[in-house]
Amino acid sequence: MILNLRRALVASVVFLVLCGLLYPLAGTGISQLFFARQANGSLTPYGSSLIGQVWTGPGWFHGRPDGSIITTGPGGVLVSGTNQPGPRSKALASQVAKTAQTLKREGVIPTNDLVTTSGSLLDPDISPRDAFAQMRALSAARSVPESQLRRLIDGQIHGKLLGFIGRQYVDVLSLNIALSRLK
């Protein structure tokens, strides 16, 4: 018993040092050396291309309505994935109806992704279809022909992995940065 206790204590220290310090620190070193951009959060001068932002008003492509329910923690840090509504929740139904109303007022045809919140509440992406649905409204607001917007979206589509795995998506931040550079 005493021997076991001593072994358990020593083993805990050994694993703490090797698995809890050495392993993550070595990983951090390699990451910072070879993949510094990704390891630091895929940051651009306008924010992280992996973290969704709230885009309001008719002049921008909108992402998913995550901003309506995401909360912040100590120091204002964004807290991902708060409690989610169940599949027969009245609150969810009215939230969806309200979001759709807002979109329609801006001239956007509501889509499945644009009226529902994501799992992370930080979803940076929309599907190409969601982007196309916003073309007419944007074209009016920015006086840019729809054909030009369509080309802009086409150029931003991330394809499927190996051509057949996962889904196509557009990262909203990159799309809006490209939009801001349109003549």
Added chain:
Amino acid sequence: MGYIAELVVVVPILALVWRFLGAYMTGVYEGRYRFLRWIESPIYRVLSVDPNSEQSWQRYAGSLIVFSAVALVVTYTIMRLQGHLPLNPQHLGGVTPALAWNTAVSFVTNTNWQNYAGESTMSYLSQMAALTVQQFVSASVGVAVAVALIRGLSRKDSKTIGNFWVDLVRGVFYILIPISFVSGIVFVAQGAVQTLSGPAKVHNSLNGVHQIIARGPVGFMEPIKELGTNGGGFFNANGAHPFENPTALTLLLSVILILAIPVALTYTFGQMVKSGRQGVALLATMTIIFGVWLGFTTYAETQPNPAVASAHVVSQRTGNMVGKEVRFGPRLTSLYNVASTQTSTGSVAGANDSFNPMGGFGLLTGMMLGEVSPGGVGSGLYTILLFAIITVFIGGLMVGRTPEYLGKKIQSREVKLAALGVLVMPITVLILTAVAVSVHGGQSAIGNKGPHGFTEILYAFTSQANNNGSAFAGLNGNSAFYNITGGLAMLVGRFAVMLPCLCLSGALADKGVVPAGPGTFRSDTPLFSGLLIGVILIVGGLTFFPAVSLGPIVEQLSHGKLF
């Protein structure tokens, strides 16, 4: 069609993992590989363990319990003191006692149930030195128990079942660290963060948005979170967070890592009992259950979400997108979440709580079958072996003959131990759920009205007693009531199954082997796999059907009704 295409990638890779990781693990636990002796030997020396000595089941179990108890204290202490320790760029205070207790139990038992949001609760030191450490060692402990039980089945007239300390050390250094490290590089290359610099403050001049984005040592925690079937993520959103699971590639890698060890252990089992077919029979059982549940849940999630449908504003041809990420969609999210609930992982790539009623039913009942398809690292194999013993016992009753499994006579003691190991989980779940719905502390945490609220409670205890750790996140679990009862459920669900397994291993190792005769019920045939599936489904169905009827089944049948 697309879905079949994704499985076309996953299945052959898993087949290779089964064959080669399985054989490698046999070598590791039989002590044939020595190339890491330069790490092992000094550790054995400071532990004063002779790597060539073996332990009786009582000593093996004693070492395991004492080690886990000390790990619990160390993990608890680091979290309580994190405010005074380094690597705390957000200046977070110590974790409260009830939450630290629940979390320490959760990570030591390989559950990784999380009543907290990582990015706003845990310092980097707690994430690394408290939580990630337990993700390694609790996984290694799980595999050690499975290997000890296999030794019991494969030896004859032996008083010992291996050495706990050697199995623990070998599992971590030969299996878990190398695979995790290589996979960690892939995660980071794809976009997972790995930094100690604290949150990033960003300001976007285009839309005026200010954000403080949590970061941390995430990319190298991901692989052990999956490979060890732990499931505890760095962030609250777990595998849905773009910094944990940035692309479809990391999602598929995660699924492969989750399934790797539980699947490969059936090959190890076949090798160690010197009959590959015995391992294949178990693998077939696991695969069939997994496949049915995967198909069912995925189908449910490609259907419209009833609450969204009732608003009549969008078509839901793409399925239920509530709580799901655009880059994954319903199919990949279902694949990940099913793999994670059918093992003891419990990580999520989308919110379980927002799955359709029958999707949630698939996740919940997958756990209720005892996590055997393929189950957690080690725990999946030892639990299905308990079911296998019950199966040969029932087979023996049918023909009126003393049952055998792998040449070992299964007598009263073995059947009692197996029954105990199988029934601990349902008893714990049902009693604690009944208590929770009867007292104020239990009811007040419910986040959704109607049958969904009941499902949240049932799911919480099912998840914890199975050491799964996934949540129907609508429940606010960070209360004294749920922290304490949940901690209890996790401890019972872990150790009250491990101890009967080790006792069984000792009892079986001590026995001789009876040669198979014409009356022997063979355990390497499709008939056996079929009977085993039947036993697993019947035990799960008989114990849980009434409870499940009150939750997801009522919810599914409430056509046109919102709560």
